[in-house]
Every structure is written in structure tokens, then in C-alpha cells.
Amino acid sequence: MRIAILSDLHIGYERFRKDAFSQAKEALEKACDSADAIIIPGDIFDTRTPKPDVLAEAIVLFNAVKEKKFEAKIIDFHGSRRIYTTAPVLAIPGTHERRTDDVEDPVDLLNLTSLVADIGMGVAVLAKGDEKVAVTVISGVAEERFGEALKSPGLKPVEGAFNILMFHQSIYELLPFSDTFLRMSELPKGFDLYVNGHIHNKVEKMVHGVPFLIPGSTVLTQLKEGETEKKGFFIYDTETGKHEFIRINSRGFEIIKIDAGEAAGEGELAAHVAMRVSEIVSRLGKGCIIRIEVTGNSRHVKRVDMELHEAVKRFRDDAVIEIARKGIEGVAEERDLSGAKGADINSMPVKEIGMGILLSALKKSGYDLKISPTELFERLGSPEKKEKVISEVMKALFE
Ligand SMILES: [Mn+2]
CATH class of the missing domain: 3.60.21.10 (Metallo-dependent phosphatases)
Structure with missing residues (x-):
């Protein structure tokens, strides 16, 4: 079969x-x-x-x-x-x-x-x-x-x-x-x-x-x-x-990594990004998704931002472009997930990474409640009336 x-x-x-x-x-x-x-x-x-x-x-x-x-x-x-x-x-x-x-x-x-x-x-x-x-x-x-x-x-x-x-x-x-x-x-x-x-x-x-x-x-x-x-x-x-x-036919997707600290001269970053985006669009085709990840320290954060946005503006009809400054994911990876393999951890939503860390910590501390944490969160996130959700959760926790 x-x-x-x-x-x-x-x-x-x-x-x-x-x-x-x-x-x-x-x-x-x-x-x-x-x-x-x-x-x-x-x-x-x-x-x-x-x-x-x-x-x-x-x-x-x-x-x-x-x-x-x-x-x-x-x-x-x-x-x-x-x-x-x-x-x-x-x-x-x-x-x-x-x-x-x-x-x-x-x-x-x-x-x-x-x-x-x-x-x-x-x-x-x-x-x-x-x-x-x-x-x-x-x-x-x-x-x-x-x-x-x-x-x-x-x-x-x-x-x-x-x-x-x-x-x-x-x-x-x-x-x-x-x-x-x-x-x-x-x-x-x-x-x-x-x-x-x-x-x-x-x-x-x-x-x-x-x-x-x-x-x-x-x-x-x-x-x-x-x-x-x-x-x-x-x-x-x-x-x-x-x-x-x-x-199946799915949009092409590529990540561009930029070190903001390396682009010294004015306009340098914009030119570099425009060149890379244009190359990716011609290779992956119109409608592709490009994520630009900016890391590094720059004393010209505002200028970096402006240059990036300026550079991608003319590709608005050719690609879906997302600009991400190193944020919460980067911080979490450095602090708590040092043993994790980068590419694998990258495929998880932040919420689930957080839940995983919480579960590990609860296990270590000998956690012992009547309801599993995952289920607790699911109940709290339920679209039912607030009073009903709260009473259900209280029941699950303390009865
Ligand atoms: Mn899924």
C-alpha cells in the first residue's frame, strides 16, 4: 500500500x-x-x-x-x-x-x-x-x-x-x-x-x-x-x-545575515542588502520570502534601520521581506539553550521553547500538582467565558 x-x-x-x-x-x-x-x-x-x-x-x-x-x-x-x-x-x-x-x-x-x-x-x-x-x-x-x-x-x-x-x-x-x-x-x-x-x-x-x-x-x-x-x-x-x-510549489525562502558592525560607510549597507535581495529574487523567483537578520553592535542603529528599509523598499512587489533585529530568540539561545543545536531549535516557536524550559524547571524542583502545566495553559487560553475558565482551573488545581 x-x-x-x-x-x-x-x-x-x-x-x-x-x-x-x-x-x-x-x-x-x-x-x-x-x-x-x-x-x-x-x-x-x-x-x-x-x-x-x-x-x-x-x-x-x-x-x-x-x-x-x-x-x-x-x-x-x-x-x-x-x-x-x-x-x-x-x-x-x-x-x-x-x-x-x-x-x-x-x-x-x-x-x-x-x-x-x-x-x-x-x-x-x-x-x-x-x-x-x-x-x-x-x-x-x-x-x-x-x-x-x-x-x-x-x-x-x-x-x-x-x-x-x-x-x-x-x-x-x-x-x-x-x-x-x-x-x-x-x-x-x-x-x-x-x-x-x-x-x-x-x-x-x-x-x-x-x-x-x-x-x-x-x-x-x-x-x-x-x-x-x-x-x-x-x-x-x-x-x-x-x-x-x-x-509542492511553495515560496522560495532564504535568510540573509548581516553584521551591522561591519558596514562602516554611509550607504554601504543599503547597497550590500539591495544586491543580495536582488540576487535572491532572480534566483528564487517573484514572491519569495526573505528574512534579513541583523546582528552585531553598531553605533549607528538608526542609520542601519533606515538604510535597510530604504534598500528593500523597491523590492516590495517582488518579495516578502522581513527585517529582524537580534531579539528575544537570540537572547534565549545564549542564556538557556546553549546545548541546543541551532538549526533545530530555530524551527520551534518561542512559546514552545518557553514551555519546554518551564517543564524542565518544574521537573527539577519536584513539581507535583493535579494538572499538567501544558493542560493548565491550554485551559487558561480557552475562549470560554473567563469565570468558567477560572473556576475550572481552580478546580483542577486544588480539588
Ligand atoms: Mn504545526
Whole structure:
């Protein structure tokens, strides 16, 4: 069976809303053309409570997928929820969608409308002819509880099937800044393929002698170094045991690093930046994204700023240009994350880096509360009425 592994579509992502839609569309169309099943390890949506127009985009995309008559079908399912389709389009909620207990997340809506099968915590067995593929899922688990969830006795390969274990978590080897994150070696053995979402750049590794794949997001969101590669998704062939990466049309992206201290003479910086931007635009094409990172000390901060803005002004119609002065990320990396590998840490949002550091510190101090910190933050961030959120949190903390 050919399994398309497609992740982190981030439909509704405001900054590149059209890209998020068109790139998800291209990925899903290509997956329909050449795969027998589609599995999505999280973050179909960018937010927990997307607006109707964003939901509509997802409905349009998955309705088109539904029109494909897949030969493979879901023939067996055990899980924490009900599914309403036998079509082999399996999804789970990611960190961007997950909500606290008893509240529907947007992936639930796609499940209820039978556009995808949200496997939740469960196992779905797909069959095509004589061949069976079992997809076992652990989802909706806070980082610090994931290790525990992995020990669940129900978590074992299905006999007579090709076994995939799918999740949406941080992995210590890729993001080594919180010791609460899962080590790859802690993954249960016996599966034939491990599939993860969450991380937005493509990752191909091996664990327990079999592939561990993360396709990365289909849309550029973080403008970090790990995301300069072209976007796409994997197709894994269970017969040959091989996988390939299918590229999609995504905007070119490049980072220019500038040391402000080196540009001495007036106008020098502007000329240098204009030359580099123009070269990148001609190489990556119109509409590309360029992030200019300025570091170093300069006694002429205002002039540096002016020259940069002046230099990029004439490229306004050719590229999306972001100018970043060394800020909070740089400071955090120097102070707390000295052991982290630069490019990997760069692919994480600041919020998640912060959560990782907090979790490590809590663990060291022997933290012992009734509610996990991740869940606490999720509840506090819930769009429900303030009084309701506060009373729920108080209950969770002190009862
Ligand atoms: Mn994501």
C-alpha cells in the first residue's frame, strides 16, 4: 500500500493564508493521485477555534479528497471516539487544535462530517485486497504525559498487518531543550514505521531499525533556518519499504545575515542588502520570502534601520521581506539553550521553547500538582467565558 504522510497544513494561517490553502490543496491532490491512503499527524488547522471561512476552506479541500474513490478502506477501528467513514483518510488533532476535555476541536468537526477519520487515541486497520495496514495513534497527550501514554498496554502492533505508530510530539533528539521531551529510543518497539508531525521541517531518521518520518509543514510558518527547504510530503510504500518526498510549489525562502558592525560607510549597507535581495529574487523567483537578520553592535542603529528599509523598499512587489533585529530568540539561545543545536531549535516557536524550559524547571524542583502545566495553559487560553475558565482551573488545581 502507498501511504501519503502529510502534516501541519495550518489552514487559516493568517500571514500566508492563500499559501496555506493552495499548498494544502496541491499536497492533497498529489496524494490522491498517487497514494492508497492519507495519514495526517496533526495541525490541519492553525487555531483551536477557526472562523467559519477557515472551516469552509478545510471542507472544500477534504470534500475534494472524498471524491476520490479509494480502493483501500478502514475495516476495523478501536478508539476513544466514533468515526463516520471508512475512507482511508486518517487524522489526529495537533498542538494547534487540541482543546481541553469535552470540547470539540476543529478536527472533530471534520470527523463528524465524515471528511476524515479522527483516530484520536486508537487503532484503525486499513485493507486493500489482502494487504492490511494498522495505524496506531497516540494523540491529545501533553508532552510531559507522553512517556506514560507510551506504556499503555493497548499500544502494540496488530498481528498480520504492516504497523504504523503515529503521533504529534516534540522529540528530544530534534529539540534538545527540555528533558521532559520524548527520546526516540523510548518509542515502543515492534512497529514498522513511526510517523510524527509537529516539527515543521522535513526529518528522515531511523529508530529500532525502521524509518521515523516527519514530513514537515506544507506551508512556511516560522521563517526559521530549518524551513528553507521546499515543502512537500512523503509517500511510503509498504511493499518496497521505501519512501519518497513529493515536493509542492511553495515560496522560495532564504535568510540573509548581516553584521551591522561591519558596514562602516554611509550607504554601504543599503547597497550590500539591495544586491543580495536582488540576487535572491532572480534566483528564487517573484514572491519569495526573505528574512534579513541583523546582528552585531553598531553605533549607528538608526542609520542601519533606515538604510535597510530604504534598500528593500523597491523590492516590495517582488518579495516578502522581513527585517529582524537580534531579539528575544537570540537572547534565549545564549542564556538557556546553549546545548541546543541551532538549526533545530530555530524551527520551534518561542512559546514552545518557553514551555519546554518551564517543564524542565518544574521537573527539577519536584513539581507535583493535579494538572499538567501544558493542560493548565491550554485551559487558561480557552475562549470560554473567563469565570468558567477560572473556576475550572481552580478546580483542577486544588480539588
Ligand atoms: Mn504545526
